[in-house]
Amino acid sequence: MSKVLSALMFSICVGAVLCAQNPAPAAPARGGRQAAPPAAEQGGGRGAQSPASQRPPQTTKPQEYAAEQVRAGRTVFSSQCGFCHGRDAAGGESGPDLTRSSVVAEDLRGNKIAPVLRNGRVDKGMPAFNLTPSEVAAIVAFIHDQKTKAESEQGGRRAVDLADLQTGDAEAGRQYFNGAGGCAKCHSPGGDLAGVAKKREGLVLLQRMLYPTGGRGGPAPAPATVIVTLASGQTISGKLAYRDEFVIALTDADGWYRSWPANQVTFMVNNPLEAHAAQLGKYTDDDMHNVLAYLQTLK
Amino acid sequence: MKGIVLRVAVLLVSCGTVAAQGLDPATLLEPPADSWPMYHGDYSGQRHSSLGQITPANVHQLTLAWAFQTGQTTQIKATPILANGILYITTPDNVWALDARSAHQLWRYTYPTNQGFHIGHRGAAVYKESVYLTTPDAHLVSLNAKDGKVKWDAVIADSKKGYWSTNAPLLIRDHLIVGVSGDFDNLPGILRSFDPETGKPQWTFYSTPPLGAPDSISGGATGGQMWMTGTYDPALNLLYVGTGNPTPTLNGKMRPGDNPWTCSILAVNPDSGKLAWGFQASPHDTHDWDAAEVPVLVDGNFNGMPRKMLMQASRNGYFFVLDRTDGKSLLTVPFATANWTSGVDKDGRPIPSVAKEPARDGRLIAPDEAGGTNYRSPSFDPRTGLFIVSARDAYGIYFYKPEHGAYGWAGADYGVYGNGVLRAIDYQSGKVRWNHELGTGAGAGVLTTDSGLVFTGDASGNVMALRTSDGTTLWHSAIGSVGTSPVTYELDRRQYLVVGGGGVLYAFTLPANK
Numbered sequence: 001m002s003k004v005l006s007a008l009m010f011s012i013c014v015g016a017v018l019c020a021q022n023p024a025p026a027a028p029a030r031g032g033r034q035a036a037p038p039a040a041e042q043g044g045g046r047g048a049q050s051p052a053s054q055r056p057p058q059t060t061k062p063q064e065y066a067a068e069q070v071r072a073g074r075t076v077f078s079s080q081c082g083f084c085h086g087r088d089a090a091g092g093e094s095g096p097d098l099t100r101s102s103v104v105a106e107d108l109r110g111n112k113i114a115p116v117l118r119n120g121r122v123d124k125g126m127p128a129f130n131l132t133p134s135e136v137a138a139i140v141a142f143i144h145d146q147k148t149k150a151e152s153e154q155g156g157r158r159a160v161d162l163a164d165l166q167t168g169d170a171e172a173g174r175q176y177f178n179g180a181g182g183c184a185k186c187h188s189p190g191g192d193l194a195g196v197a198k199k200r201e202g203l204v205l206l207q208r209m210l211y212p213t214g215g216r217g218g219p220a221p222a223p224a225t226v227i228v229t230l231a232s233g234q235t236i237s238g239k240l241a242y243r244d245e246f247v248i249a250l251t252d253a254d255g256w257y258r259s260w261p262a263n264q265v266t267f268m269v270n271n272p273l274e275a276h277a278a279q280l281g282k283y284t285d286d287d288m289h290n291v292l293a294y295l296q297t298l299k
Numbered sequence: 300m301k302g303i304v305l306r307v308a309v310l311l312v313s314c315g316t317v318a319a320q321g322l323d324p325a326t327l328l329e330p331p332a333d334s335w336p337m338y339h340g341d342y343s344g345q346r347h348s349s350l351g352q353i354t355p356a357n358v359h360q361l362t363l364a365w366a367f368q369t370g371q372t373t374q375i376k377a378t379p380i381l382a383n384g385i386l387y388i389t390t391p392d393n394v395w396a397l398d399a400r401s402a403h404q405l406w407r408y409t410y411p412t413n414q415g416f417h418i419g420h421r422g423a424a425v426y427k428e429s430v431y432l433t434t435p436d437a438h439l440v441s442l443n444a445k446d447g448k449v450k451w452d453a454v455i456a457d458s459k460k461g462y463w464s465t466n467a468p469l470l471i472r473d474h475l476i477v478g479v480s481g482d483f484d485n486l487p488g489i490l491r492s493f494d495p496e497t498g499k500p501q502w503t504f505y506s507t508p509p510l511g512a513p514d515s516i517s518g519g520a521t522g523g524q525m526w527m528t529g530t531y532d533p534a535l536n537l538l539y540v541g542t543g544n545p546t547p548t549l550n551g552k553m554r555p556g557d558n559p560w561t562c563s564i565l566a567v568n569p570d571s572g573k574l575a576w577g578f579q580a581s582p583h584d585t586h587d588w589d590a591a592e593v594p595v596l597v598d599g600n601f602n603g604m605p606r607k608m609l610m611q612a613s614r615n616g617y618f619f620v621l622d623r624t625d626g627k628s629l630l631t632v633p634f635a636t637a638n639w640t641s642g643v644d645k646d647g648r649p650i651p652s653v654a655k656e657p658a659r660d661g662r663l664i665a666p667d668e669a670g671g672t673n674y675r676s677p678s679f680d681p682r683t684g685l686f687i688v689s690a691r692d693a694y695g696i697y698f699y700k701p702e703h704g705a706y707g708w709a710g711a712d713y714g715v716y717g718n719g720v721l722r723a724i725d726y727q728s729g730k731v732r733w734n735h736e737l738g739t740g741a742g743a744g745v746l747t748t749d750s751g752l753v754f755t756g757d758a759s760g761n762v763m764a765l766r767t768s769d770g771t772t773l774w775h776s777a778i779g780s781v782g783t784s785p786v787t788y789e790l791d792r793r794q795y796l797v798v799g800g801g802g803v804l805y806a807f808t809l810p811a812n813k
Contacts, residue, residue, distance in 0.1 A: 075414050079391075079435055083418035092483065093587075094668070094714075125740075130372040160661070160698050160711055167660040203713070206661065206696070211716040244738065244759035246775060277716050280663065280694045281636065285654070288663050 057105035058151065065141035073142025076135050084126070089146040094125065097159075098143055099150035110140040162202040165292060173294030176287050181279065183291070186272065189298050197299045206292050210283075211276045224271040226250050228260060240269055321427040321444065322382045324472055328533055332789040335381040335797075337528075338422050338467035339676065340786060344530035344595040346678040348787045351750040352794035357809060358752060358764045358774045364795060364806040367402040369395065375799030376742075376782040377422040378467065378676075380430075384790065385444070386797070387425065388804055391417035391435050391465070396447060399790055402806065406447035410434050415463040416480075419782075421528060421674070422467035424475065426495040433464035437479050441498060453498040455479055455491055462486060467528045471538060471569040474501060478525035478540070482587070483707045485546045488523030488561070492572060502572030506542045506560045518556035520545035523563070527591040527674055531569065532607070532623060538569040539596065539609055539623065541580075543589035549657045549699045549710025550585075557582035562590045564611055564619070566626060576626035579648055580613045585656045586639065586697060587668050587712075588615035595679050595686070601629050601727055610726055612677055612688040614670030615639070617649055618729055632729030634722060635671030636692040639664055657699035657710050667695030667714040669740075676744035676784040678753070680767050685723040685732055687745050687753055687767075693717030719758050721745070723770060733770040743798075744784020754796060756781025762798050762805070778805050 065073075078087050084095030091097035098104050107113045114136050120128035131139070177183040187193050200208060223239040228248060230236070238250035241257050248267050249259035283291075322336055330336050332350060340346055353361065369375065369390060377389040386399040392410040397403065415435025424431040429450060430442045436458035441450040455477055456462035461484030468477045475495040488506035493499065506523035508515045517523075522545040529540035545561035547553055560574070562581035567574055580590035595610045601620065609623035616637030620630035628647025639655040655664050669691065677688035694717070699710035719737035724730070738758025746754040752773070753765040762781050764774040778800030785798040796807045 075412065078414040079412075079417045082414075083416040087483070091708075091711075093708075127374065128372050159702075164659045164698070164700065165661065207713060207715065210663070210694070210696070244761060245736070245757060245763075245772060246761065246777075277718070280716060281638075281665070283663055285662050289660055 057100070057102045059104075059144070059147060060106050061108055062148075063109060063144055065145060069138050069141040070145045072134075073138035073140070073145070075138075076131070077139050077142045080129060080131070081139070089143050090150065099147045104143055104147055107140065107144070110136060113140050113143065160203045165202060165206060165289070168286075168289030168291070168293030170290070170293040170297050172286075173290035173292065174297075176291055177294055181282075181287065181291060182275070186275065193295065193298050195299060197296045201296070205295060206288075209292060209295060210280065210288070211273065223251075224269060224273070226267050226269045228265050228267045230260075230265055240271070243269065321429075322425045324426060324470055327470060333381075333384070335379065335786045335788050336425060337380065337470065338378050338424070339528065339530060339593065342531040342533065343597070343679075344593045344676070345597065345681070346676050346744070346746050346784060347680055348746065348748045350748055350787055350789055350794045352789065353748065353752065353764075353787075353796065353809060354750040355752060355766050355773055360809055361764070361774055361776070361796065361807045362810055363776075364808040365402040366806075367395070367397055367404075367804040369393070369802045369804070371802045373417075373802055374419075374742075374780055374782040375802060375804060376419040377799070378744075378784055379786055379797050379799075379804065380423050380425055380467075381786070381788050381797075382425045383444075387423040387430055388799075389420045389423050389432060390802075391415075391420045394423055394430060394432050394442065394447065396430070396444070397804075399788075399795075399806075402804070408432070408440075408442055408447040408449075410438075410440065413458070415458050418463075418465065419674075420465050420467075424468035424470050426470050426475065429495065431468050431475060431495070433466045433468065433477055435463050435465075437462040437464045439464075439468070439475070439477055439493060439498065441495070451498040453493055453500070456481070456489060460484060460486060464526075466526060469528050469531065469538070470495060471531055474569050476529065476538065476569065478527070478529075480524050480526040480543070482522055482524060482544055482546055482548055485521040485706055486524075487521055488525060488542055490525045490540060490567070490572075492569070504567055504572040504574070506563070506565065507545070507558075516559055517545075517561070518554045518558050520554040520558035520561055522546035522548070523558075523561035524589075525565075525591065526589075527593065529567075530594050530596050530609075532596055535566075535607070535624060536568065536570070537566045537575055537623070539594040540565055540567060541589065541591040541594055541611065541613075543591050544581075544584050544587045546707060547705045547709035548585075548587050549697060549708060549712065550703060550705050551583055551656055551699075552701075553705040553709075554583075558584070562588060562615070564590055564594050564609065564621065564626070566623065578619070578621055578626045578628065578646075580611065580617065580619060581615045581651070582648055583651055584615070585651070585699070585710075586615070586664060588613070588666075588670055590614065592672060592674065593676050595677060596623060597679055597681070597726070599681070599684070599726075608726075610679065610686055612672050612686065612690070612724070614666075614673060615649065616666045616671030618686070618724055619647070620726055620729075621647075630727070630729055633671075634688065634724055634729070634731070635690045636665040636694075637671065657697035657712065659698065659700040661696045661698050663694060663715070664697050665694045666691060667693040667717060668712050669693065669714065669717065675742060678745040678747040679726070680747040680753075682749065682751070683723075683732075683767055684726055685767065686726050687721065687723045687747060687755075689737065689741050689743060689745060689755060690720050690722040691717045691740065692720065721753075721755055721765070721770065723767075735765060735770040735772075741781075743781040746785040746787060746796075748787060754785040754787075754798070756785075756798070756800075760800065762800065762807075776805075776807070779803065 086092035089098040227237040242249035396405040413436040462481040492501040523542040616635040618634040631647040640649040641652040719741040721735040743756030783799035
């Protein structure tokens with residue numbers, strides 16, 4: 001069991017499994033001015049950094065839109081998107097700053113943005129939108145226009161910079177990691193966390209340290225697992241595919257989704273992230289900053 | 300049995316009077332069984348129904364009576380309003396009038412395209428022969444209840460400044476009381492009363508002073524928007540309403556002191572718009588924890604003394620019981636994970652810990668921005684004395700640095716983790732009697748009935764009936780993401796449960812008698 005645990009730690013939760021069920025494109029966040037990496041590379045390199053902790057990605061291919069369309073887009077965007085993403089698209093209550101979004105940076109006349117609008121990102125709380133093609137085109141025009149404006153300005157309204165997070169003591173963090181924090185029960189600096197600071201930094205590293213889900217800096221590595229025992233005594237194990245009060249489901253070794261009424265089988269879910277959730281009530285703010293400082297040394 | 304006979308008699312009588320003259324505001328004092336005539340069902344905000352046809356013994360037989368498709372992807376977050384056999388349901392910019400027996404659409408009204416936030420809508424209000432809708436650009440529209448035609452359109456607040464409205468208006472006699480939202484801009488908090496006949500403004504109450512006003516007590520804070528529907532005590536003639544967060548939101552440096560009356564529970568005279576008393580649930584809030592949640596009014600004993608109480612499960616994770624005659628605290632206790640206080644002061648107010656204000660390097664704080672609970676309605680069950688609320692145990696990280704400025708949000712915060720739990724609280728002790736896991740984030744409100752049932756929804760799209768005494772699940776149906784607070788009423792001697800799943804409204808009832 002401990003082998004399973006260590007393999008899964010710093011990985012994925014039930015929510016990320018649900019994410020896999022929704023074919024909405026994941027956030028291929030990236031930095032710098034280089035061309036977009038393919039989606040498969042999201043987890044590594046600079047592909048996993050927080051849009052809010054670094055220089056925003058630049059538009060891959062500059063586009064021009066008619067002022068009239070931008071104006072129409074402002075109306076639709078403000079009413080449908082503005083609460084979460086801000087009226088200026090630079091972040092609102094719960095939604096990210098779209099002027100720093102790599103989806104927007106890589107978008108060419110809606111080819112990346114439109115699918116997100118149509119499908120939503122249900123795992124992250126974004127609903128699907130039922131918009132006309134002209135409304136979608138207008139929103140795309142408005143977002144690009146806002147990004148162009150943002151690129152000419154300094155700073156970010158809701159930015160958390162890498163430098164802001166450098167208040168921890170790495171040695172104290174190492175001691176907490178190996179001692180009171182209990183992190184070493186599942187993780188090791190030479191194992192799963194080797195080079196973690198090269199893969200992620202800043203806010204995303206902090207968020208994934210606290211509670212790693214697929215939405216934060218790249219895909220979720222591995223799912224929670226479940227062992228289901230049928231009335232006959234037969235046991236079936238696999239990745240936890242779905243769970244609510246009434247249904248338990250897994251993806252079996254052949255890749256098939258299989259579900260049962262939760263009250264007609266017994267099952268044991270192994271969700272290693274429970275330890276992360278429990279730790280949130282134990283960290284002091286100093287502990288949190290110290291462990292981050294320690295993780296930043298694992299290059 | 301006697302009770303049922305009586306209720307039928309009342310129903311027949313009230314049907315006659317109500318149908319003849321529209322909704323008389325006096326009936327709101329004691330809503331008949333064949334209605335759900337206002338947002339909370341009645342003025343108390345208890346969301347507790349005396350209907351008893353659906354019981355713990357037969358609830359497993361509940362079956363679909365009808366489903367109404369709005370045809371929209373927008374989730375229904377509104378409470379349906381029922382008057383005169385007609386059900387009114389809203390989403391931003393939209394009202395549908397439906398036959399409550401069949402879901403047959405009588406009319407639909409769509410407000411013109413506008414730039415206000417289309418984030419959600421709580422519901423309509425009815426008065427005589429009118430139906431009222433607040434709009435994303437902070438207008439109040441009066442519609443003819445018979446055909447949905449516009450009677451008048453009044454401006455509540457200037458949407459160009461950043462106000463919007465999702466509010467279900469509260470009707471008190473001849474006052475139609477509406478609130479607005481607006482915490483992306485530094486705007487004074489306003490609540491307004493309109494003449495329901497003409498749309499003429501009657502009064503405006505400010506929770507934070509209008510810009511340039513003398514004698515400010517708010518410490519420089521704006522905000523404190525009253526975006527949720529209040530409750531009302533007819534005997535005391537007081538309207539109770541919760542206020543939202545101060546602005547700038549995460550930057551507390553620019554607004555020293557407690558910042559009254561933000562994050563507060565207020566008692567306001569509905570005739571004059573004057574403040575009677577205020578209680579601050581979160582003095583000097585820096586975490587966006589509105590105290591806009593429903594102020595539930597309960598008459599009962601507290602520590603052996605009969606009391607007129609007000610109860611609120613607040614977004615900051617604390618459960619408050621106040622004496623609603625004067626706003627004095629009776630109980631303050633956390634009901635969800637909260638790590639942001641250094642204690643409770645002599646007046647029952649949580650004391651915010653300076654160490655848990657947003658900071659440049661981040662602070663790990665419980666609850667997160669979405670809070671220990673939110674706009675979804677709780678319910679109070681008088682038989683068990685349980686206050687039942689959809690709660691969250693959640694953590695977020697909060698950042699503020701001077702570069703974030705002093706306008707609007709003025710900071711950054713990110714949710715880390717949250718778990719949803721339906722929580723039954725003993726109102727006299729604050730002790731949790733039972734918990735029922737709901738999943739990562741449930742968006743449904745709660746309804747209780749006299750027969751001992753709790754209705755709510757979980758995070759996976761199930762509407763559920765639980766036994767009030769212990770929280771055991773007795774029935775469920777997977778209808779899609781439940782964003783409404785369920786309602787119930789009786790028509791043709793059948794009790795209905797009406798609840799939204801995604802963009803569809805569902806009605807459940809027991810199988811018809813043979």
